[in-house]
Amino acid sequence: MLVVLAVFSLFVGKYPLSMRELLAGNELHWRVFLTLRVSRTVVGVLGGFALGIAGFVFQTVFRNPLASPDIIGVSSGASAGAAAGILFGAGLGITTGWLGFSWVTAFAFAGALLSVILAMALSMIDRNGRNSTIVLAGIAVHSLAQTVLMCLKLTADPEKELASIEYWIMGSLNGINSHSILGNMILCMICVGAVFLLHRQIILLSMEEGEARMLGVNAGKLRLLLLLLATLMVSCVVSLSGLISFVGLVTPHLARMLTKNSRASTMFLGGIFGGCLLTFSDILARSVAKTELPVSIFTGIIGAPFLIYLIVRGRQKI
Numbered sequence: 001m002l003v004v005l006a007v008f009s010l011f012v013g014k015y016p017l018s019m020r021e022l023l024a025g026n027e028l029h030w031r032v033f034l035t036l037r038v039s040r041t042v043v044g045v046l047g048g049f050a051l052g053i054a055g056f057v058f059q060t061v062f063r064n065p066l067a068s069p070d071i072i073g074v075s076s077g078a079s080a081g082a083a084a085g086i087l088f089g090a091g092l093g094i095t096t097g098w099l100g101f102s103w104v105t106a107f108a109f110a111g112a113l114l115s116v117i118l119a120m121a122l123s124m125i126d127r128n129g130r131n132s133t134i135v136l137a138g139i140a141v142h143s144l145a146q147t148v149l150m151c152l153k154l155t156a157d158p159e160k161e162l163a164s165i166e167y168w169i170m171g172s173l174n175g176i177n178s179h180s181i182l183g184n185m186i187l188c189m190i191c192v193g194a195v196f197l198l199h200r201q202i203i204l205l206s207m208e209e210g211e212a213r214m215l216g217v218n219a220g221k222l223r224l225l226l227l228l229l230a231t232l233m234v235s236c237v238v239s240l241s242g243l244i245s246f247v248g249l250v251t252p253h254l255a256r257m258l259t260k261n262s263r264a265s266t267m268f269l270g271g272i273f274g275g276c277l278l279t280f281s282d283i284l285a286r287s288v289a290k291t292e293l294p295v296s297i298f299t300g301i302i303g304a305p306f307l308i309y310l311i312v313r314g315r316q317k318i
Contacts, residue, residue, distance in 0.1 A: 002045065005275075005276055005279045006045050006275075006279060008283060009037070009040070009044060009279050009282065010033065010037045010038065010041055011037070012286060013032075013036075013287075014286065017029050017033055017037065034178065035178050036176075036177055038178065039176050040173050040176050041279065043173055043176050043237070043240055043241060044173060045279055046189065047185075047188070047236075047240065047241060047244075047275075047278060048247055048251075048271075048274040048275035048276070048277055048278030049271040049272065049274050050188050050191070050233040050234070050236070050271070050274070051069065051237055051247040051248045051278065052247060052251040052252060052270040052271040052273055052274020052275070052277075053192055053233065053274070054068075054069050055069060055249055055250075055251060055252045056202075056252040056267045057226050057227075057229070057230040058072065058074075058227075058230060059252055060202050060203070060206045060262065061205050061223050061226055061227060061230075062134045063205075064135060065253065065310055066135045066249070066310060067134055067135065067138075068246075068249035069230075069234045070244075070248065070249065071138050071139075072115075072138030072141065073115040073116075073119055073142040073145055074116055075234060075238055075243050075244070075245070075248075076115070076141075077111040077116075077141065078108040078111050078238040078239070078243075079145070079169060079242065080146075080148045081107040081108045081109070081110050081111020081235075082108040082111070083149055083152045083156075085103055085104040085105075085108065085239075086156075087152060087161055088107070089104065090161050102183060105183075105187075105236060108235040108236075109232055109235035109236075109239075111145070112231045112232075112234055113228070113231050115141050115145060116227055118137075118144075119134060119138050119140075119141045122136075122137035122140060123136075149165075149169070152165065153165055153166075169242060171241055171242040171296035171299075172241065172242060172294050173282050173285075176240055176241070181240060184239060185236070187232070187236050188232075188233050188236035191229045191230075191236075192233060195226065195229050195230070195267075198222070198225070198226065201222050203262060205222065205223060205226070206262060242296075243296060245296050245299055245300050245303060246299045246300060246302065246303020246304065246306070246307070247277050247299055247303070248274070249306070250277065250302060251271070251273035252266075252267075252270040253306070253310065254270070254273050255269040255270035255272075255273055256270075277302065278295070284298045285297070
């Protein structure tokens with residue numbers, strides 16, 4: 001499914017491409033294909049894969065089915081950080097090229113990491129250790145990040161930075177090109193590889209902390225490391241695409257429904273579903289209307305009902 005969607009994504013868009021023209025060596029077709037379509041498809045596939053893996057990590061580490069990058073405020077924190085990076089970068093003259101994208105990625109990671117730390121600190125206030133606390137803390141962090149984002153928008157230049165910030169909020173793969181993705185995707189895949197190397201420890205963290213320690217796992221340090229890796233993955237994607245909702249929430253659950261377990265193969269399948277969901281949503285975003293729509297509209301159409309289903313199904317546990 002993912003391969004079919006990726007191939008289809010290469011040829012769908014406002015500028016129609018055809019295999020005949022590519023094989024004939026049409027220079028314009030090849031330029032659009034290599035510069036725009038390939039890079040956009042790569043982010044759809046690998047970015048969605050990373051969001052699915054990150055969602056699996058958050059749900060396992062926090063032992064909560066509703067924990068995901070957007071629910072606990074990581075995505076909104078990364079968006080606020082990216083917006084701050086855009087404003088400060090414009091002031092310093094760092095707006096384009098590899099340095100500009102690295103600058104925005106660094107700010108996005110800082111905002112996401114701050115959101116995780118704040119959500120964890122708020123959840124620790126609850127001495128009963130209920131799993132629902134991290135979700136409530138995430139909602140508070142999300143609201144705070146949105147407030148910061150609104151303040152940044154008020155200080156932005158309406159003709160320059162404000163348009164870029166609105167781009168992050170809506171979430172779209174429209175502005176992605178081959179010059180902007182290389183460093184982000186390499187860093188993102190390094191983090192994904194590190195998470196798979198730690199897959200056994202991730203499963204152990206799904207147990208109670210006392211049981212994990214009896215099995216020789218330093219739960220505190222391992223949890224921090226995994227959260228850093230997952231947060232950096234989300235930051236790399238968000239700094240390119242903007243705020244993408246529900247991918248990290250829905251896809252790990254779909255994988256568990258099929259495999260009935262939480263092994264490394266389930267985590268991998270969750271990543272595959274994440275790539276499918278983001279790529280399919282991006283195809284719809286550029287094909288169902290005359291103007292391109294935000295990707296989050298379509299991920300939200302799928303994810304919001306699924307979130308309601310999870311709440312109804314687990315109302316006695318959450």
